[in-house]
Amino acid sequence: MSESANVHRSIQRQLLRSLLLGFVGLGLLFGVAFYAYIHRLLTREFDEVLVERARAIASMVELEADGKRYEFPDESLPEFHGGPNAQFFLIRRPDDSEFARSRSFKKGQSLAPPPEAMTRKPLYYNVTLPDGRGGRAVAMWFSPLVEKMTSRGIEPLYDPKEPEMKLILARDRRPLDRALMLVALGLIACEALMGSATVWLLRYQLRESLQPLNDVAKLAASVDATSLHQRFPVETMPRELQPICQRLNDLLARIAKAVESQKRFNADAAHELRTPVAEVRALAEVALRWPEDADATRKAFEEIVSVTEHMERLSSVLLQLSGGDGRVSTREEPVDLSKVLTQAIDRRKDMIAAKRIALNVDVPPTKMVTSDATLLTAIVENLVGNAITYTPPGGSIVCTTKDGNSFQIMNGPTNLSPQDLSTMSEPFWRKDASRTGGKLGLGLALTRAYLSTLHGSLELNLDASSGLAATVALHANDTA
Template sequence: MIQRSTTLRVRFAIWTGGLLCVTLLLFSGFVYWQTAQGLSESLDTGLQASALQITASLSGEQVNIEDGQITLDEHLSDPTLLAQLQTQGLTIRVLDRTGAIRQAVGAYQHAPVDPVSLRARSGTPVWHTQILPDRTAVRVYTVPVYEHSQSVGLIQIIQSLEPVVETLQQLQTAFVIGIPALTVLTGLASYWLAAQALQPITNIIRTAQQISATDLHARITLPPTDDEVGRLAATFNSMLARLEDAFRRERQFTADASHELRTPVAAMEAIITVTRERPRSVTEYTQALDDLLVQTRRLRSLIDDLLQLTRSETRYRSTHTPVNLSLLLEDVTETMRPLAEERGLVIVTEISPNLVVVGDSDSLIRLWLNVLDNAIKYTPRGTITLRAFRTGDQVTVTVTDSGIGIAPEHLPFIFERFYRVDPARSGNGNGLGLAIAREIVRLHHGTITVTSELGHGTTFTVNLPTDLG
């Protein structure tokens, strides 16, 4: 079985050559037909003109009609006239009403009389093509001759079709040789052009084959162009950059998650090991259990946060609905107010009514809980102010605290997973709260930014679109 060609350049060459071949065949057929028609009409016109010239001379001295019989004058056998007829390839014959040849001049004077030509006795000239015994094709034009409105005979003008046949054969030979040659040349040219055009694709394939999950540094190097291939290469390089960054972040996340999960587990193991070394009092056992409970809660919080990061996108896509953000922020603020008052903080709210966004209410609650919890955790004293208002087709929410602030070198990284600002921000958190907040905002097609001045507090600003379109 012949294996089907899968190379794009081969298929392109075959299709181009095939289409050209079909086009040339149709065109050559049309040209051949038109040429044959033109040559035939030209031949017939010449025969008809010769016949008219002869019949017009019936009243002259060159034609004699006696006793109902027609003969040509003897001087038609003049050598000069014969030479002229020979040059033109014409044969003139005079037939009586029975079809017998009365007189003939020319190369085909002895050709058999075709019965078809005798139909001219009815008064209508007859055209027909006749094949002679030597396989020569001739064109015959037969016209009737009248005397006193009575048909007295026929005049035939005969001319060979050999020039027409030779011309058509030469044309056919040109087509037979030219069409395959042009088809092959076009196919080769198409293959070369396709190879040149697809060379960047080959480079892309080679680059893709070099890429693995552990090595995403390879890039496509092509001259900068604004065509489809250039844009494909740029898109591919951009995709590789995103993949490389995603793999880097996932590897970092895996390493950080392993470290964070190991810490409470190691603490729990140490507590149990120390407690089992010798008998303890009830107070000591109670203290050990309390310590285990603290580590267990920390481990559960960490696991919940990790699950939140992995499930947030799926949950958001399946539950996005209109959410009254004004009411939601009021509820979240009231939930966090006791925790703030316990630390001696005051929460101030300035929320415009009827602020509606499209999203997942549970995710939005988690977003504001994390932001407010972060503000409470790192504000030793003072106030926390939450403002919400509409700005164009967005809702803007700001949370400003009067806490310890963040140094400028840490601001670009505070939304990274497990990132902590040391030493002041190395408290009880696991470093995932703001990362979760950023992910929730991203899934709502919004933005979250932070501004801070060390020792003068921090402001988080969240912009959410009112309609996702």
């Protein structure tokens, strides 16, 4: 599931999404906080104005000495008379009976009482005004002035003993709402503007930053078998991409090398096939052109059969080589190396005798190694065969096992040059440049291919006095 989710993952989109979420989220948070702060500030200011007015009204209430009548000069305050912008007040006695109300406040209309119990502090709350508009109200206790007889005559005075009255003042809250609305709208506009600017900026920046990645992708897409010499620029790349480009370059170099060696191998193989094909064609054409000589014609056919046998051998070895890069299934088991070596030598006893080769096999009677019997036999057969072929008459061959899983076949004297040593493992190498004598020149290449399957190694050393030493180490990976 995670794989399918990964299919369309885009770094650009992912970065854009998370960065945008972060920026817009932060912006929103800031906007909301700012709005809340402004809301509180404006409401408090509005409420202060409201309470000041309430106090002013309260200060205008004067009880006459009998306590029943009062003076309230609200004629001078037209907003309490009614009309579209009317304000309202209501004064209640301590026993909650109505004491007075503004002229704008018609009989039968009511004003919602404070939603909670009143303390000494003024209480602010939202109400619906008697004419239906949304309003803001303040409810507060106040001590009315009482007319008293003093030495200077009748004076309005505070009487702490006089019970406090309750004043509710309500007015239209739409100016506050409008101001808050404006602030909110401004914030939203700001947020939207900043959001889109951020999107544009992020996209631009991401595109610019990720451009090298696209360049790499484009270049990678343009590389094919004919343009393996191309390299990714490393120096001009951002630091994060430099190791990737370096690895890609290394990979390209390795592929180019493999393709080059494959091409050379193919060319060599085709070249190898030319001589036998030429032989078959010449034999067949001569036999067709001059068919009178029955003996010669029969001989030509025999020769053709033998050439095709050689070609068969060549093609099967070529097949083995093309499939021998670690893909052959092997079976690891204990193998008696001494037995494999002595059998390979026994099979060539006649040749050894004919060339008067001095043979020295210094291998313990039973030398067990862990390997694939078939491949190990092929390797030993190849090396022993080569040693006998390339040892001149009267020469010597020494087989020794070294410690662990390795053995050495040394033959000498030899007419090989150090230059031969570097090229002799290549396919189709023979000491003699000519292509006759039935040898395919693929023995060492095959041995190396087999050994790579077995994770072993072959080392060739040339010594002027002792000759050529081929050392095979099996399981190089185990000892490492």
